[in-house]
Amino acid sequence: MVHAVKTDKNISKRFRWIDPFQEGWSIFKESILGKIGLTLLIIFALMALFSFIPPQIDPMYHPMTGVDPEISHSTGPSARHWLGTDFMGRDLFSQLLAGARVAFMVGVSAAFMSIFLGTAIGMIAGYSGKGIDTLLMRLADMIMVMPTLLVILILSSLFGQLNIWTIVLIIALFRWPGVSRVIRAQTLSLKQRPFIEAARVAGASHLRIIFRHIMPNVLPLSFLYMTFRVTSAIIIEAALAFLGFGDPGTVSWGMMLQWVWKTGHMFNAPYWLLPPGICISLITLSFYMLGRAMDEVLDPRLRKEEGAG
Amino acid sequence: MALLEVENLSIGYRTRKGYLQAVEGVSFCLEEGKSLGFVGESGCGKTTIGMALMGLLPPNGQVTKGRILFEDKDLLQLSDSNMRSIRWQKIAMIFQAAMNALNPVHRVDDQVAEAIQAHNPDLGKTNAMKQVEGLFQLVGIPEDRMRDYPHQYSGGMKQRAIIAMALACRPKLIIADEPTTALDVIVQDQILKETRNLQREFNLSMIFISHDISIVADVCHDIGIMYAGQLVEYGSREEVFRSPCHPYTRALISSYPTLTGKKSQLTPIPGETPNLINPPAGCRFCDRCPGARTSCKTEPPAWEEVGPCHSALCHERKL
Amino acid sequence: MELRRYIFRRIIQIIIIFFVILTVLFLLFRLAPGDPVSRMIDPDMTPEDAELLISQLGLDQPLWTQYVYYVKNFFTGNFGNSFHYGQPVVRIIGDRLPNTILLFTSSIILSALVGIFLGKIASWHKGKKTDTWMTIGALVTHTVFLPWLALIMIWVFAYKLDWFPITGMISEEVWLDPDVGLLAKFLDVLHHMVLPLGTLFLIHFGSYLLIMRSSMLETLKEDYIITARAKGLEEKVIRDHHAAPNAALPVVTSVGLSLAFSINGGALTETVFTWPGIGRELVFSVSHNDYPLAQASFLLIAFVVLVSNLVVDVLYAYLDPRIRY
Numbered sequence: 001m002v003h004a005v006k007t008d009k010n011i012s013k014r015f016r017w018i019d020p021f022q023e024g025w026s027i028f029k030e031s032i033l034g035k036i037g038l039t040l041l042i043i044f045a046l047m048a049l050f051s052f053i054p055p056q057i058d059p060m061y062h063p064m065t066g067v068d069p070e071i072s073h074s075t076g077p078s079a080r081h082w083l084g085t086d087f088m089g090r091d092l093f094s095q096l097l098a099g100a101r102v103a104f105m106v107g108v109s110a111a112f113m114s115i116f117l118g119t120a121i122g123m124i125a126g127y128s129g130k131g132i133d134t135l136l137m138r139l140a141d142m143i144m145v146m147p148t149l150l151v152i153l154i155l156s157s158l159f160g161q162l163n164i165w166t167i168v169l170i171i172a173l174f175r176w177p178g179v180s181r182v183i184r185a186q187t188l189s190l191k192q193r194p195f196i197e198a199a200r201v202a203g204a205s206h207l208r209i210i211f212r213h214i215m216p217n218v219l220p221l222s223f224l225y226m227t228f229r230v231t232s233a234i235i236i237e238a239a240l241a242f243l244g245f246g247d248p249g250t251v252s253w254g255m256m257l258q259w260v261w262k263t264g265h266m267f268n269a270p271y272w273l274l275p276p277g278i279c280i281s282l283i284t285l286s287f288y289m290l291g292r293a294m295d296e297v298l299d300p301r302l303r304k305e306e307g308a309g
Numbered sequence: 310m311a312l313l314e315v316e317n318l319s320i321g322y323r324t325r326k327g328y329l330q331a332v333e334g335v336s337f338c339l340e341e342g343k344s345l346g347f348v349g350e351s352g353c354g355k356t357t358i359g360m361a362l363m364g365l366l367p368p369n370g371q372v373t374k375g376r377i378l379f380e381d382k383d384l385l386q387l388s389d390s391n392m393r394s395i396r397w398q399k400i401a402m403i404f405q406a407a408m409n410a411l412n413p414v415h416r417v418d419d420q421v422a423e424a425i426q427a428h429n430p431d432l433g434k435t436n437a438m439k440q441v442e443g444l445f446q447l448v449g450i451p452e453d454r455m456r457d458y459p460h461q462y463s464g465g466m467k468q469r470a471i472i473a474m475a476l477a478c479r480p481k482l483i484i485a486d487e488p489t490t491a492l493d494v495i496v497q498d499q500i501l502k503e504t505r506n507l508q509r510e511f512n513l514s515m516i517f518i519s520h521d522i523s524i525v526a527d528v529c530h531d532i533g534i535m536y537a538g539q540l541v542e543y544g545s546r547e548e549v550f551r552s553p554c555h556p557y558t559r560a561l562i563s564s565y566p567t568l569t570g571k572k573s574q575l576t577p578i579p580g581e582t583p584n585l586i587n588p589p590a591g592c593r594f595c596d597r598c599p600g601a602r603t604s605c606k607t608e609p610p611a612w613e614e615v616g617p618c619h620s621a622l623c624h625e626r627k628l
Numbered sequence: 629m630e631l632r633r634y635i636f637r638r639i640i641q642i643i644i645i646f647f648v649i650l651t652v653l654f655l656l657f658r659l660a661p662g663d664p665v666s667r668m669i670d671p672d673m674t675p676e677d678a679e680l681l682i683s684q685l686g687l688d689q690p691l692w693t694q695y696v697y698y699v700k701n702f703f704t705g706n707f708g709n710s711f712h713y714g715q716p717v718v719r720i721i722g723d724r725l726p727n728t729i730l731l732f733t734s735s736i737i738l739s740a741l742v743g744i745f746l747g748k749i750a751s752w753h754k755g756k757k758t759d760t761w762m763t764i765g766a767l768v769t770h771t772v773f774l775p776w777l778a779l780i781m782i783w784v785f786a787y788k789l790d791w792f793p794i795t796g797m798i799s800e801e802v803w804l805d806p807d808v809g810l811l812a813k814f815l816d817v818l819h820h821m822v823l824p825l826g827t828l829f830l831i832h833f834g835s836y837l838l839i840m841r842s843s844m845l846e847t848l849k850e851d852y853i854i855t856a857r858a859k860g861l862e863e864k865v866i867r868d869h870h871a872a873p874n875a876a877l878p879v880v881t882s883v884g885l886s887l888a889f890s891i892n893g894g895a896l897t898e899t900v901f902t903w904p905g906i907g908r909e910l911v912f913s914v915s916h917n918d919y920p921l922a923q924a925s926f927l928l929i930a931f932v933v934l935v936s937n938l939v940v941d942v943l944y945a946y947l948d949p950r951i952r953y
Contacts, residue, residue: 396858
């Protein structure tokens with residue numbers, strides 16, 4: 001008997017989690033934006049993966065420390081260096097590949113953290129209401145008006161060079177309010193629904209209601225916001241590196257642009273100026289397109305039949 | 310001569326799930342100064358008919374068959390600009406107040422004046438405003454509330470403003486789509502009374518669309534019962550109420566309580582309306598019909614005269 | 629009346645937020661690792677001057693007293709001296725503020741207006757070529773990496789084509805020439821402003837276009853649009869008079885929400901174009917460890933963002949009678 005109940009529960013749980021994703025995927029497939037975005041992202045992911053290969057071939061292809069012994073200034077594309085070299089003879093192509101890795105790392109981890117924070121805070125604010133809600137939302141308002149890039153600049157002036165994980169952490173700490181507002185609104189409306197009431201009457205604890213009943217319903221929305229947060233994290237890191245406040249130990253696309261700009265090569269080395277900028281722009285574009293396609297999947301209004309009756 | 314004659318009107322929507330036949334083979338006519346009521350559940354196609362009369366079907370909707378003769382002109386053949394000049398000047402509409410029928414960023418009187426000026430471009434703002442004043446007096450909105458925005462109005466006031474707007478160009482025909490839904494009973498009663506008075510005063514023809522048969526019974530000379538895109542019973546109010554013929558009509562009448570009538574058992578109608586994307590071959594009501602026979606499922610019923618000015622779409626009469 | 633109460637409430641909120649920022653910044657500057665005194669006192673100062681400044685800023689006092697001094701100094705405009713310029717910070721940022729406001733406000737107003745206008749057109753041609761190209765254009769310009777776009781603008785329009793000056797805000801020869809009139813000076817600034825303004829505009833208008841477009845499409849489904857159609861109005865009147873004013877409201881909201889993002893972009897643009905604004909001053913002071921200047925620039929930028937937020941809120945209330953009354 002007990003066993004039967006258990007499997008029953010499992011089945012109902014699996015239905016709740018997988019079905020919407022499958023249905024979503026079928027709508028997603030119809031979206032051109034989504035398909036382009038996904039394709040671009042796969043290309044960038046491959047770039048990030050392949051970034052491990054060049055240093056294996058020859059140490060001079062190491063994006064940070066590898067220097068071509070025969071070249072001591074910036075040169076254009078050649079068979080030896082597909083995109084050319086920077087001012088000290090480092091291979092631009094392997095820097096570009098390494099940049100993809102950093103972008104993914106920064107984007108996804110910062111987005112993940114900020115979404116985690118935003119979802120948790122949003123659910124708590126929406127569920128508890130009253131004082132805690134007001135307090136958290138005022139805090140969100142406050143953080144929302146702060147220009148994240150400039151905040152990180154001030155912090156780095158106080159704490160010295162920030163390493164990449166600190167930057168990621170700060171980005172996450174400053175990018176949760178947008179998500180938490182949406183999740184809070186969603187939680188507020190969920191709270192009114194009968195099944196929450198039923199769970200409460202049945203004696204479920206607050207934590208259980210939040211995790212079992214509210215979280216599964218707000219998570220799709222969180223994932224949607226995650227794609228948008230990825231773009232903003234990548235842009236902030238790139239801008240920071242561009243201004244010279246990036247982690248000096250990593251080669252990111254923003255860093256490459258900072259080098260081409262600061263060493264005065266921007267007018268005579270298009271092979272150096274163009275690729276990193278195009279990459280940053282395209283990766284943001286593709287995450288953005290992915291987000292918009294997911295938006296379509298999640299927007300119930302678009303699925304509603306028009307004007308029948 | 311009838312003011313409005315609709316013959317065999319069919320309307321469909323293209324939807325994501327397939328082609329939806331929202332209205333099928335509906336015919337009726339309306340004389341000047343008379344009123345006609347359409348009753349049915351939501352989704353039965355009554356609003357679609359109203360919109361088709363105004364030429365305002367959504368882009369995915371289309372009249373597939375039939376004619377709409379208004380003052381002997383077929384509205385379906387008119388050009389866009391001709392149709393535009395008929396709208397509001399000849400045929401106006403009263404929308405639900407609960408709907409967002411008034412634009413939230415414009416003042417109410419401006420919205421009424423706009424309708425007047427759109428059809429009388431030479432009138433001038435001040436003259437139009439004078440007319441608006443008169444209209445608002447007519448429907449009982451105090452003068453100091455004229456310059457308000459819609460959100461400052463109560464539901465009843467919004468409805469009055471919408472009625473004033475419908476009267477703005479002195480139309481021949483007014484289509485009222487659920488005009489009193491979402492208003493409380495007392496306001497509902499007031500609005501209905503006013504509407505009846507105005508109709509008499511201006512010799513208006515009216516089409517009333519409602520899900521509530523008691524409202525329609527209150528104001529209309531003729532009644533059409535709609536079910537799943539089809540007119541299933543049509544006749545004068547007295548006839549339909551005295552001897553309801555279609556089982557759906559009977560069910561509708563007994564499912565509404567009346568304030569004045571004798572106490573009777575309220576009976577809900579079991580079952581659901583059929584899917585209009587693939588409608589059933591036979592009678593559409595047979596799944597919910599207490600007296601359905603096997604032949605009902607396969608054979609579509611035909612119109613039968615059941616009395617003077619009273620007909621129904623049902624197999625029952627054949628026997 | 630309602631409007632006045634609404635604005636009053638917003639002002640109170642802004643004052644509170646600003647005080648929190650002020651306080652957090654104070655704590656950060658005093659409690660961050662390293663010597664707080666060295667952060668506020670120019671290492672090149674004579675000991676006597678340094679002594680004077682220390683007592684002025686209350687750096688020899690306990691933290692609480694320091695905070696009181698700090699707030700008092702803030703309101704009297706005493707931010708100390710810039711290490712780099714050797715001048716009072718307040719004079720430097722006072723110089724830079726108008727330049728930033730000029731670039732910031734004109735870029736936001738321009739991109740919002742153009743975005744609203746084009747978004748309206750795109751929605752009207754939904755599914756057609758105009759719409760597709762506008763949407764693609766907006767998506768691409770919106771996601772382009774700003775500093776890179778700025779570099780490309782300089783490279784193409786200032787370096788290759790030589791249409792505009794590469795950097796700065798004014799040409800010295802124009803401004804030092806006593807015979808040059810006000811109009812010429814104005815045109816000179818305008819000439820310098822085209823590229824930075826164009827960069828900011830390109831980055832921003834796309835998102836407003838996209839928001840306006842989808843908001844228009846939503847609005848066109850509203851019941852009052854059916855009313856307007858039923859009234860027999862011309863399609864153009866329906867679009868411009870009935871749909872657009874409602875559809876523009878979310879754009880205004882989004883302008884407010886993206887102000888912080890815009891000021892980030894403003895700082896980057898100012899830096900690349902060496903536009904003498906506060907954003908560039910902040911970047912510069914941070915990389916040169918000019919703490920007093922960095923602190924004051926940051927506070928001022930936060931202030932600018934908060935005040936523009938208020939302006940946007942008031943504008944919204946003005947456009948939406950549901951808030952005004």
